[in-house]
Amino acid sequence: MISISPDPLTVARRYAAAAAGPAGWPVPLRFDPTQRWYTRLASTADHEVWLLSWLPGQHTDLHDHGGSAGAFLVASGALTEETVVRAELRPRTLGTGVGRRFGPRHVHRVSNQGNVPAVSVHVYRPALRSMTRYHLDGGRLRVAEVAEAGVAW
Structure with a gap:
């Protein structure tokens, strides 16, 4: 039997739809004023799902996902991906549902270059081992820097 992995964007949409608002996430959503907040929502044999919150001005460094x-x-607000x-860096803004x-x-x-908090769902296949x-x-x-899972996050 051939196993087909689910499309990661479809998985992210399912999690966001199931939450249907800040109180619907399987873990309490938090906004940390000093850094982006994140938590792993699920881990399966072929993918993992993370929930992130972003206050205005919060950002990642330029990074990859270790393969x-x-x-x-x-899921809410807007994020800018560069x-x-x-x-050179080229920006693209993604609004709620994008x-x-x-x-x-x-x-x-x-x-988060906007003036309201944002929430996003991230799906990685396979699970992150480094960034x-x-x-x-x-x-x-x-x-x-190379950051390793279990050490840096």
Whole structure:
């Protein structure tokens, strides 16, 4: 029998739809004024699901997902994703209900550049084992740090 993994954006949409608001998440949603808040909602043999909250101004560093592919969906608010295109960062704003899939070599930075809190659901396949953080230096990606699951998060 052939097993087909679920589309990661479809999985993210299911979690967001099931929550139907801040009180509906399987864990209490939190907003931390000092850093993005995140928690793992599920882990299966082929993927994992994370819930993140973002206050205005909070962001990730430029990073990859250690070879994992996946998707993220903005459950509320808006997030800006910046990807490297021709040696510079190109922004794309995603509003409530908008998501995007990404491959195993995807490098991006995500931020809440708005003035209201945001919530997002992230699905990784396979589960995250590491994340590499980068600096964009002279149009080239330079490794700043490799963070490992169970150590850095």
